[in-house]
Each structure stands twice: as C-alpha cells, then as structure tokens.
Amino acid sequence: xxxxxxxxxxxxxxxxxxxxxxxxxxxxxxxxxxxxxxxxxxxxxxxxxxxxxxxxxxxxxxxxxxxxxxxxxxxxxxxxxxxxxxxxxxxxxxxxxxxxxxxxxxxxxxxxxxxxxxxxxxxxxxxxxxxxxxxxxxxxxxxxxxxxxxxxxxxxxxxxxxxxxxxxxxxxxxxxxxxxxxxxxxxxxxxxxxxxxxxxxxxxxxxxxxxxxxxxxxxxxxxxxxxxxxxxxxxxxxxxxxxxxxxxxxxxxxxx
Amino acid sequence: xxxxxxxxxxxxxxxxxxxxxxxxxxxxxxxxxxxxxxxxxxxxxxxxxxxxxxxxxxxxxxxxxxxxxxxxxxxxxxxxxxxxxxxxxxxxxxxxxxxxxxxxxxxxxxxxxxxxxxxxxxxxxxxxxxxxxxxxxxxxxxxxxxxxxxxxxxxxxxxxxxxxxxxxxxxxxxxxxxxxxxxxxxxxxxxxxxxxxxxxxxxxxxxxxxxxxxxxxxxxxxxxxxxxxxxxxxxxxxxxxxxxxxxxxxxxxxxxxxxxxxxxxxxxxxxxxxxxxxxxxxxxxxxxxx
Amino acid sequence: xxxxxxxxxxxxxxxxxxxxxxxxxxxxxxxxxxxxxxxxxxxxxxxxxxxxxxxxxxxxxxxxxxxxxxxxxxxxxxxxxxxxxxxxxxxxxxxxxxxxxxxxxxxxxxxxxxxxxxxxxxxxxxxxxxxxxxxxxxxxxxxxxxxxxxxxxxxxxxxxxxxxxxxxxxxxxxxxxxxxxxxxxxxxxxxxxxxxxxxxxxxxxxxxxxxxxxxxxxxxxxxxxxxxxxxxxxxxxxxxxxxxxxxxxxxxxxxxxxxxxxxxxxxxxxxxxxxxxxxxxxxxxxxxxxxxxxxxxxxxxxxxxxxxxxx
Numbered sequence: 083x084x085x086x087x088x089x090x091x092x093x094x095x096x097x098x099x100x101x102x103x104x105x106x107x108x109x110x111x112x113x114x115x116x117x118x119x120x121x122x123x124x125x126x127x128x129x130x131x132x133x134x135x136x137x138x139x140x141x142x143x144x145x146x147x148x149x150x151x152x153x154x155x156x157x158x159x160x161x162x163x164x165x166x167x168x169x170x171x172x173x174x175x176x177x178x179x180x181x182x183x184x185x186x187x188x189x190x191x192x193x194x195x196x197x198x199x200x201x202x203x204x205x206x207x208x209x210x211x212x213x214x215x216x217x218x219x220x221x222x223x224x225x226x227x228x229x230x231x232x233x234x235x236x237x238x239x240x241x242x243x244x245x246x247x248x249x250x251x252x253x254x255x256x257x258x259x260x261x262x263x264x265x266x267x268x269x270x271x272x273x274x275x276x277x278x279x280x281x282x283x284x285x286x287x288x289x290x291x292x293x294x295x296x297x298x299x300x301x302x303x304x305x306x307x308x309x310x311x312x313x314x315x316x317x318x319x320x321x322x323x324x325x326x327x328x329x330x331x332x333x334x335x336x337x338x
Numbered sequence: 339x340x341x342x343x344x345x346x347x348x349x350x351x352x353x354x355x356x357x358x359x360x361x362x363x364x365x366x367x368x369x370x371x372x373x374x375x376x377x378x379x380x381x382x383x384x385x386x387x388x389x390x391x392x393x394x395x396x397x398x399x400x401x402x403x404x405x406x407x408x409x410x411x412x413x414x415x416x417x418x419x420x421x422x423x424x425x426x427x428x429x430x431x432x433x434x435x436x437x438x439x440x441x442x443x444x445x446x447x448x449x450x451x452x453x454x455x456x457x458x459x460x461x462x463x464x465x466x467x468x469x470x471x472x473x474x475x476x477x478x479x480x481x482x483x484x485x486x487x488x489x490x491x492x493x494x495x496x497x498x499x500x501x502x503x504x505x506x507x508x509x510x511x512x513x514x515x516x517x518x519x520x521x522x523x524x525x526x527x528x529x530x531x532x533x534x535x536x537x538x539x540x541x542x543x544x545x546x547x548x549x550x551x552x553x554x555x556x557x558x559x560x561x562x563x564x565x566x567x568x569x570x571x572x573x574x575x576x577x578x579x580x581x582x583x584x585x586x587x588x589x590x591x592x593x594x595x596x597x598x599x600x601x602x603x604x605x606x607x608x609x610x611x612x613x614x615x616x617x618x619x620x621x622x623x624x625x626x627x628x
Numbered sequence: 629x630x631x632x633x634x635x636x637x638x639x640x641x642x643x644x645x646x647x648x649x650x651x652x653x654x655x656x657x658x659x660x661x662x663x664x665x666x667x668x669x670x671x672x673x674x675x676x677x678x679x680x681x682x683x684x685x686x687x688x689x690x691x692x693x694x695x696x697x698x699x700x701x702x703x704x705x706x707x708x709x710x711x712x713x714x715x716x717x718x719x720x721x722x723x724x725x726x727x728x729x730x731x732x733x734x735x736x737x738x739x740x741x742x743x744x745x746x747x748x749x750x751x752x753x754x755x756x757x758x759x760x761x762x763x764x765x766x767x768x769x770x771x772x773x774x775x776x777x778x779x780x781x782x783x784x785x786x787x788x789x790x791x792x793x794x795x796x797x798x799x800x801x802x803x804x805x806x807x808x809x810x811x812x813x814x815x816x817x818x819x820x821x822x823x824x825x826x827x828x829x830x831x832x833x834x835x836x837x838x839x840x841x842x843x844x845x846x847x848x849x850x851x852x853x854x855x856x857x858x859x860x861x862x863x864x865x866x867x868x869x870x871x872x873x874x875x876x877x878x879x880x881x882x883x884x885x886x887x888x889x890x891x892x893x894x895x896x897x898x899x900x901x902x903x904x905x906x907x908x909x910x911x912x913x914x915x916x917x918x919x920x921x922x923x924x925x926x927x928x929x930x931x932x933x934x935x936x937x938x939x
Contacts, residue, residue, distance in 0.1 A: 133825075159827035171825070173818035184811050188826040192808040193833075246826060373733050422921060429679055432736060433877060434920045436681075436870055440913035448907040558867075562744065565737050573733060603748060606741050613730065613738060 084147030164248035174228030185245035233264030349591015357583030362535035368511035378557025379442030384540030405540030412536030454553035572622025666887030668844025674881030677817025682739030688864030690849025716846020762860035880928025
C-alpha cells in the first residue's frame with residue numbers, strides 16, 4: 083500500500099536562510115507521525131511545503147502515491163489531505179452547522195452549482211447530524227464558531243477535515259494554547275478518529291506528553307534538517323535529540 | 339527640445355504633489371494598515387485652511403501653520419473614528435475613510451461654495467523663473483514647490499533615519515507585533531504616523547492651491563495618481579512611494595506631449611502595467627499584502 | 629407574514645402612493661433600479677466579501693449598451709436590456725481574471741481605476757458615446773407581449789416593467805445565494821484560506837461572483853438608461869461606485885434585501901434633503917460614517933434586532 087505521504091529531499095531557502103534542507107519523510111497510511119524540534123527548526127516551513135502553501139526549491143512530495151509537488155492546496159485536498167492551523171481556521175461568522183455543511187458540499191463537489199437537489203440535501207443532512215453527534219457539538223450547533231471556546235473551535239476545525247472525507251490530516255500544534263482539559267479532549271478525539279476512521283495523522287507539537295502519548299513514529303528536526311527519526315522510545319533515548327532540545331526531553335520517558 | 343523640458347518641468351511639479359501625498363499614504367498604510375481614501379479630502383481641507391490663514395497672516399506663515407493644524411485635526415479624527423476600527427475587519431476602515439473623504443469635501447463645499455477660489459501667492463514667487471526667455475511665463479513658484487517638496491522629503495528621511503521616533507516608525511512598518519511585544523504603545527505610534535501623513539497632505543494642499551487654485555474637488559484629481567505612485571514605488575517602501583510620485587508626474591507630463599488628454603490617462607496606464615508586470619512595484623517587499 | 633403582504637401591497641401601489649405623497653411616480657423605478665444595482669454589488673461585497681469601488685463601470689456599460697442598442701440596432705426594450713446586461717457581463721469576464729488575483733490595496737485601487745478608465749472612455753469617445761453631453765436620441769419602446777402592445781412611455785407603466793424585471797433578477801440572485809454556490813461565496817468571505825483548504829478554487833469563485841454581480845449591475849444600468857432615456861459619463865465615475873457601496877452598506881450587507889433598503893433610504897433622503905439644503909451629501913456621508921462605526925450590519929440588521937426585541 084502506498085504511504086499516505088512521502089517526501090524526498092525537500093529543500094526551501096528564503097534568501098540566504100535555508101529553512102528546510104533535504105528533508106525526507108515517509109508516513110504509512112493509518113499511522114500517527116509527529117514532527118518535533120526546537121523553534122526555528124523548519125517545522126512550519128515543512129508543513130507549508132507539504133500542504134502546498136509553498137513550492138520547494140528542490141525535492142518532491144507524493145500523496146497516496148500521486149505526485150503532488152507542484153499542486154496547489156486545493157488540489158492536494160482533493161487527493162485526501164487536510165490540515166489544521168495553529169490558530170484555528172474556520173468560518174467564524176457562520177454557525178457550526180453551516181461550517182460543516184459547506185465542507186460537506188465541497189466534498190460532494192456541489193459548490194459550483196446554484197441549486198441543491200433534494201437527494202443531496204438529504205444526504206448532507208444525515209451526514210451533518212452524524213458528524214455533530216460524533217464531535218459532541220450537537221448542543222452548540224447553531225452558535226457562530228467565532229464565539230466558541232478555543233478548544234471547541236479546534237474540534238470544529240477537525241470536523242471540517244472529517245466532513246471533507248480527508249484521509250491524511252496535518253495538524254500544526256493542535257493543542258497550542260489549550261488548557262489541560264481541552265488538550266485531553268483534543269487528543270482523545272484524534273485518537274478516536276485514528277482508531278475508528280483509520281485517519282493518518284501527521285502533527286507538529288511542542289507538548290511532549292501529547293507527542294509521546296499519540297505518536298507511533300517521531301521525526302526530530304533541527305536547523306532545517308532531520309536530526310533523527312524513529313519510535314518514541316528510540317527518540318527519547320537519543321543523545322543528539324536530548325542535546326538539541328537542551329534537556330527538554332526527559333531521559334527514560336516511557337511512551338503510553 | 340525645450341518644449342520637452344517644459345513638459346518635464348510641469349510634470350515634475352505635479353509629481354511633487356503626488357510624491358508628498360504618496361509618502362503620506364505610505365506612512366499611514368505601513369503602520370496602521372489603513373488605506374486612507376480620505377487623504378484627498380485632507381488635502382482640500384489643508385488647502386482651504388491655508389487660504390484662510392494666508393488671508394490673516396500671509397502666505398509663508400500659512401504654509402507653515404496650516405499643515406500643522408490639519409495634522410491636529412487628523413489626530414482628532416484618528417482617535418475618534420479610526421481607532422475603534424483597528425480591531426475590526428479592514429473593510430470597515432476602508433469604508434470609513436471613504437465616508438470621511440466625502441464629508442471633508444462636502445464640508446469645504448458647504449463653507450466655501452462649489453466654485454473654486456483664487457489663491458494669491460506672494461509677489462516674489464510670481465516673478466518669472468526664466469526672465470527674458472521664451473519661458474517667461476514660468477513663475478518662481480514652480481521652483482518653490484519643487485524646493486519645498488524636496489525639503490519635506492529630506493526632513494522626513496532624516497526623521498526616519500536618525501531619530502528615535504523614526505526608528506520606531508520604521509520598525510512598526512516592518513512588524514507591528516514585535517513592537518507591541520516590546521511594550522511600545524503602538525497606538526501612539528499609529529496616531530503619529532497618521533498625523534505625519536496628514537501633515538504632508540496639508541503641505542501638498544497649500545502648495546497645490548498656489549499652483550492650481552482652490553476648489554473642493556482638487557483632492558480627488560491628485561489622489562488617484564498618488565495611489566498609483568504608491569503602488570509603483572512598491573507597497574511597503576516609503577522612499578519608493580515618494581520616488582513613484584515624481585515618476586508618475588513626469589510620465590504624465592511627457593504623455594501630455596504626445597496626446598492632448600493623455601496626461602490624465604497616463605497614471606492609469608502605469609498602474610495597469612505595474613499590476614501586470616511587477617505587482618510589487620519598484621521597491622516593494624514581497625508578500626506585504628497577501 | 630402580515631409584514632410581507634403589506635410590503636407587497638406597498639410595491640404594487642408605489643407609483644400612486646408616491647404621487648399622493650407629493651413625489652413623482654418614477655421615484656419608485658429609481659429605487660428599484662438602484663436597489664438592483666446595490667444588490668448586485670452586494671453579491672460581491674456582502675456575500676463574497678470584496679469591496680469594489682468600480683462597479684459603476686458595469687452600471688454605465690449597461691446603460692450605454694441599452695442606449696446604443698435602441699439608437700442603432702433595434703427599437704426593442706427587451707433587447708436593449710439584454711445587450712446592456714451582456715456588455716457589462718462581458719467586461720466583467722474580461723477584467724475578472726486580473727482583478728481576482730489582486731488583494732487588499734491592489735484590489736481596491738484597481739477597481740477605482742477601471743471605473744475611471746471606462747468613465748474616461750465614455751467621456752472621450754464622442755462619436756459613439758456623445759462625450760460629456762451623454763448619449764441621447766433613444767427612448768424605451770413599447771413591449772410586444774403575446775400580440776398585445778404595452779406602451780411603456782408613462783412612468784407608471786415603466787414602473788411595472790422595472791418591477792417585473794427586478795423580481796425576476798432578484799429571484800435569480802436569490803437562487804445563486806441560497807445554494808452551494810452562494811455558500812461557497814460565504815466561505816470566501818469568512819476565511820479564504822480555509823476555503824482553499826476545503827478544495828475550493830478561490831480565484832474561480834471570486835471570478836464567478838464578480839461576473840454575476842457585474843451582470844446584475846449592468847441590468848440595472850440598462851433599466852436606468854431607459855428610465856431617463858439618457859446615458860451619461862457620470863454613471864461610470866468612481867463616485868457613483870461609492871454611492872452603490874454606501875447603499876449596500878447602509879441598507880445592510882448581510883441581508884438579501886438590505887441593499888434595496890439602502891437604495892430606498894438613499895434616494896428618498898436625496899429627494900427630501902436636496903430641496904432643503906444643497907449639502908445633503910454631507911448629511912449622508914456623516915450618516916454613513918456613523919453606520920460604519922455603530923451599525924455595521926446596516927438598517928436591515930437594525931430593524932431585525934428591533935423587531936426581535938419587541939417580540
């Protein structure tokens with residue numbers, strides 16, 4: 083089976099700053115993969131290259147076996163990719179219901195049309211209710227997303243990816259700025275989605291508990307390059323990683 | 339060939355007005371991210387203010403005082419009308435400056451009438467620039483305008499380069515978030531940038547009054563080419579917008595050489611070319627407005 | 629429901645109501661025409677979230693298109709309406725690809741610029757457009773429906789024609805808005821980045837919104853030209869674009885009929901105030917500023933809240 087995501091030798095420079103240098107990655111379908119590293123390691127740039135916001139100077143990207151290096155974000159979405167952002171990118175003035183409805187319409191390719199057939203409407207309504215139930219947002223369905231708490235906005239954002247039927251989800255610091263409770267809730271949701279839908283997850287995180295709690299494999303980046311890659315146990319024990327993080331990684335940490 | 343130089347000189351004088359306006363627009367835009375559609379309105383108010391003051395105090399004191407008073411008005415309006423909108427959708431501040439432009443122009447029209455008013459310049463400046471030549475009709479006023487515009491540009495440059503305030507303004511233009519993180523009161527900076535921008539508009543207004551006469555619609559005619567100058571110079575580059583103003587002026591002047599009405603048309607052609615070929619302008623930063 | 633019935637009655641009897649109030653019948657047509665134009669603009673502004681200060685270009689193109697059709701092509705009112713609309717739509721289609729690639733200040737400036745470009749064209753191209761004097765020498769023609777001849781010369785008669793066209797186009801606009809397409813426009817307004825990451829080709833949808841709104845405004849322009857049997861360059865001036873923006877905003881850009889309300893407000897105020905003072909624009913401008921600061925949802929939003937609170 084093709085990996086959900088494959089990248090070879092990705093390189094991107096901004097002037098004289100080599101933000102990403104020869105990064106390769108292989109994320110099998112249905113796995114959970116984390117990218118960690120100190121600030122300035124190039125993680126955001128890597129994400130931008132993978133999601134299509136930036137074009138690489140060198141290197142290639144494949145999504146589910148299809149070459150995606152030069153595709154814009156819209157096209158990558160159609161290949162099964164979706165992503166969340168550090169600050170949740172949702173439709174703030176619209177309700178939860180409307181947010182998800184739009185994503186469902188986009189998934190069905192209905193968006194260009196100035197009409198909605200009855201059977202499509204029925205399909206959409208059914209899916210919508212199921213999603214609201216799944217995400218635990220039924221009681222907030224008719225509130226504008228912009229008014230919801232940070233954690234709920236993140237859930238809506240993940241809900242958008244689900245509505246799209248995404249198979250690969252890129253998450254940029256999904257628990258940034260969250261309380262412990264919100265963090266736990268988000269992690270549980272991601273874990274459930276991974277388990278039940280077989281969703282492939284690739285995420286950048288600074289919260290090491292989240293990283294070691296979720297990830298099956300970890301890539302460590304430093305100064306634009308891949309420093310190390312492996313299982314959580316291997317990474318935790320890796321001296322180079324410990325050095326790079328200046329003691330942020332607790333020696334002997336056991337994965338959950 | 340002499341006619342060519344004449345057109346160039348005329349164009350340069352227009353360019354001086356565009357340069358002052360564009361610089362003011364750029365200052366405001368860089369710091370507050372506001373597209374000040376009311377800039378032309380401020381110019382008109384500044385011009386008429388200069389007219390009133392000139393009647394009371396004489397031309398030179400008016401030239402000195404009017405832009406300053408206008409800047410005070412600008413501070414007031416910024417605090418009252420624009421500050422509440424910084425946190426909101428940028429669309430709304432655009433709409434507000436549009437409404438403000440209307441109000442300023444209409445207020446002037448209400449007070450002074452729709453027909454233009456003549457503005458008398460001092461004897462010394464009405465004297466010919468090149469006496470005894472074929473261009474005896476060119477007055478020293480044109481040289482005066484160029485000189486004042488150059489002086490203003492130089493002073494702004496010195497301010498930005500060598501003062502603490504200038505450093506803050508430049509830093510703010512680059513990255514506002516860093517400044518506020520460092521504890522600077524960004525709002526005061528915004529007000530200052532706005533005041534300085536409006537000052538330049540007022541200066542341009544008084545100078546333009548002497549050259550073109552006063553009319554409530556003088557602002558709009560000067561504003562559009564100034565926007566073109568801003569984009570030509572490159573959004574994000576203060577020096578670029580000033581230079582852009584001079585270039586647009588000269589190009590318009592030269593275009594008028596070949597086709598009668600072309601000088602009015604020229605800025606639009608320039609804009610179309612810039613947008614098609616090099617949207618970030620001559621000195622613009624990439625990604626300023628993504 | 630009662631409100632809707634009353635409103636329908638109001639619109640059906642408007643010409644006579646206006647005359648009874650001491651005004652003139654054609655004011656009703658003015659309101660509908662500008663209302664249509666503002667609603668067309670609002671497809672781009674309120675629904676897709678892009679402010680254009682250039683839509684007067686489409687108004688003018690529709691007007692001149694209709695006028696030129698009647699003058700040189702055929703004495704047919706429907707044809708004039710159609711060709712005026714198509715001319716505007718075509719211009720939108722040609723300008724669109726460049727416009728939608730621009731953002732922020734570039735977009736705003738460019739819209740002003742193309743409005744001025746067409747204004748300049750209308751002003752200069754004397755042979756075709758009549759230049760500063762405007763386009764004259766045409767008039768709306770009788771309609772030939774099902775063997776019947778309908779004389780549109782009278783203001784009242786033309787009002788019903790305008791009302792019929794308005795209702796048709798408003799219906800079409802509504803279909804566009806209350807559909808997946810309309811919801812895609814909303815996505816564009818709310819968060820273009822997220823729209824892109826839902827697989828929506830943002831530029832394409834913006835182009836669609838631009839062309840549809842241009843066509844609607846063009847239709848309004850055609851109706852306007854036939855209302856006054858005259859087309860003039862000022863219809864294309866960017867200040868006219870500004871009036872459209874103000875109407876849409878004042879009326880309420882988040883409600884479908886908000887801009888119609890704004891157009892009514894604008895034109896009625898113009899009628900009432902211009903007889904009192906020459907500076908009615910000053911008053912309207914101040915009103916506009918106050919609306920931006922305190923009533924960004926416009927009159928429609930204000931009324932809705934007021935009605936809700938009274939319940």
